[in-house]
Amino acid sequence: MFRSTVQRLPLPSSQCVARRFIATQTTPIRTKTTAVDPDSLWSTSDWSPAQVRPYKDKSTLELLNSYTVFKLCEFPPLVSMTPMMINIAEKTGTKFVMNGVVKNTFFKHFCGGETISEVLPTMTKLKSRNMGSILDLAMEADMDADADPTPAKAKEVSTHILNLMKESVDIAAENPGSFIAAKVTAYVPPTVLLRWTNTLKLVEDAFLAAKDSEGFTSRAKLLGELNKTFPALKASHLSSLGKDESAKLDWISVSDYFTFANTAIRSGILTTLPKGTNELLQPVSSATDFETLDLVFADLDALFTHGAKQQVKIMVDAEQTYFQRAIDDVALELSRRYNRNGDVVCFNTYQQYLKDGLHRMKLDIERAERAGWTFGCKIVRGAYMVSERERAAEMGYADPINATIADTHASYNAAIDHLLSKLPQKIEFVIASHNKGSVAKTVAAMQKSGVPADSKQIAFAQLMGMQDGTSFALAKNGYRCFKYVPYGPIDVTIPYLLRRAQENSSVLGGVGEDKRELVAEIKRRAGAKN
Template sequence: MPSHPESDELETSPRATSTASSLRSTSTPALIRSYLVYTACSFPLIIDSAPGLLHAFTHSGIPGLKGLTEFVVRHTFFAQFVPGETVEECIPQMEAMRRRNVGAMLNYSAEADLDAAGEGDSREAGKAFEKKRLEEVYRALERAGEFEAGMEKRGGMRGSTCFALKITGLIDPDILARASTTLLRLRPLSQSSSPSSPLSGPHPPVAYPGTPLSSDAQVIARETGDTRYLLSLKGGVEGMGILESDEGLQDGDLEELGVLWGKLRDLGAFAKKKGVKLMIDAEHTWYQPALDAYTILLAQEYNRPPKRGLLGLGETESPIDGPLVFGTFQSYLNRQPEYLQAALHHAEENGYILGVKLVRGAYFVQERKKWKDEGRPGPDPIWADKEATDKAYDGSVTTIISTLARQLHSTHSERALNVVFGTHNQESCDLIVERLKAEGLAVLGEKKGSVRLREDVQGKVFVAQLYVGMKDDLTDRMAAAFEYAPIPFALKYIAYGQLAEVMPFLGRRAIENKAVMSGEGGAAAERSRLSGELWRRVFGG
């Protein structure tokens, strides 16, 4: 599927009139472009070389090379995977997707080019980019809220438009890394002084990068008090891969972390008002302890079900039901089974709705390399092979769906979890449908071969794929498998941003998703679909 539909005309209803292959509505030039792009993606050498080549060509002193590179990328990979440079340019794509019963997850994919700045100016450039990114998040939430309101007026239901929030884009990532090191040094001390910490729960220990504790707030959201002991924490941490030499918090870091917490709370309040869900991106494990802690704090504040009055009237602060904040659970991490159980336990014990975005994970190459290069003790944090990752993902699917079924039959069904299953794997998609049916959360639909989510499950379970122009056939199949509902079951990531700022992202994501592109059902399968449609148009059929 191209990133730009042929027709921008929106019907008077968001009802999907057809969930047939999106290729049928794709222009022939766009099909040819897609075929060429996926042909290039079929060669691992091209994928591996992409980030370095893009950087070299766009920073070369050769006259015209930068402009030529940007022209080629704009009319190939950018046009294939990025619907636009602004949210406004993405709206036609979002409308076209909604007609096919597919929702959108916006992802502002710009990355700062700090290499272009001198060493003395890099921090100032970073600060300027953080400000720009924050402003863009607010702009995107505003536009996404308007889009959702428009869908509601046409008979749809709010809640399928989300925004992927990258916290490392709002602060110097080095501060998050130092905060994470300090958190991993602090947690054993906190657990020994308070072994019944409500965030740890009665579950087995969680492997690196661990799980949040109540004491984390004094690091990431501190308001007052003596901070000297936090800055003085040193030493390695057994079982967590922390070395004696790892850098912890420095002077000024706590103030920066406090400012970040204020930004995140304000963003949460604005997203709640606009009715747009926040998907907190998972990132490298050396940032994850701090990111997990922020996610838990946000969830406790914004994921509580509305209070009901004597007449049954509830709060009306947000136009959507369910959780606002979703944390990302990476199945390729060894910690996944225990971490998921700890999160489920904490949400139930503390009276809020857990929002889960379940993925396999994309940083395994960098994670393994960093662990080995730095000589960290013990095995690296990634499962030994893909089969183990698949097992962890599918096991999490079963755990999540069975927990949802139990919670919906409990006395606090309003606290039932919500989940976005992020996967490009057909077997995992089949498992999701099978488990929903087995738990009675989905039933056979009126249309032969289709299923229908139970009414109280609609808007609580989603399946998502990366990106527009990638694995669109799987997205179409998942949308077609479920009967039309006011809120789409299938979601699609929509990356956007200015070309020069998105190119590093495109190159990096190509490597991170190389397994998807080169494996069964990857670029070769996409190329086969495209050639089949081109053949049909030329020779009929």
């Protein structure tokens, strides 16, 4: 069972507050860097923690708080015990005590604040050190198989989210070059995304059965395979697929056609699987799902219209694989609409810990090249490994996650190579990674190819409060680097942080380097006083 966690949040403070905090800030002079081998990058003077001093702007009290947080992160049982502790606090009426403790420890280190006005000082501090911000309203939705909102109710929720997110865009616009992050599950009911993902998977299965050894099929052969699952689908539904009936169709052309935005196919792909099929594998069976998609997509479209007007870029976050095909479908439609004439507003996210992560990214780059829109993406390793593997084992399908961490590293680095190979074509991408090897590899490749450090086509990103040495070293040397800055009311953000901690316990447990740099800064200050 899954449960909706999207909550109504109060509208943040007005953007006039942003101007008061940000308009007076200056950008530091960028330091010119020289080409180095990636294996030695972090030991060179301009990149070493001793020179960068990532924590020099923190007060001593803040340093001690961050040190405490990192020490707690190295205690895995704490993460597993937290849900029980939250439950006890709720039952005993002491939740306010726990919220207070979390807000003054973990929340202070990993989050920007509860409201937009609280986030502004964080953005200002980052900007003073040549860092950008990715504003991330800390909300997402899981799914309850028994809870299907009506289209009107879904629209009410998505419009509320739109109003919150438009305020984020306005604040980001006050700090030129900033991003915001958007989760499709905050807009589209997860049950709808699940069913549409299942439908798209059935379409792909039909294509795989129909394609020849070279990866092509004909319209008639594809229809024959599709009819095994979608008996209502007729030749007339596919009349616009390909130039004519004899055209060779590959997966890009087929998947571009079978999108929620193509209203011509909808009546033909409503279907149900046989009795006994797990409810979580059922496809779209009612036109109500499409009605809901149309209503809430209008709000997503309005968000991107606002982002384009304010010159703010929007990252569509990756989520669980059982939603991802539908999320990709939405992101691709937004990319077609807003990534034009060399400009990128929509950045889709590709998780390289997935076995198909690199392949899907390459396909979508080719998709953009064929259609003439500009490709934008963020690449990450991934954040749902535990839950993905548990679900695959429970439901009896193949584990979608790479077998080893080495496979994920290889996929991630191959993605970097492929993206760099596309320069200087019209493409923009964000290397979102806490892995110093991947960052150094990208920096070295940029230097070798003569790509400027401040190229508008490449950016780096890390989570707030993690790998600050990497982030500030990039910024100090003139590279475009951003921090993901989560924010939101503490009641919403605690579950959000807990989910991230549960999914990233190995990352949180590997904070030794951050802790060492904190200790070095504390000792430096203690020595200066003696």
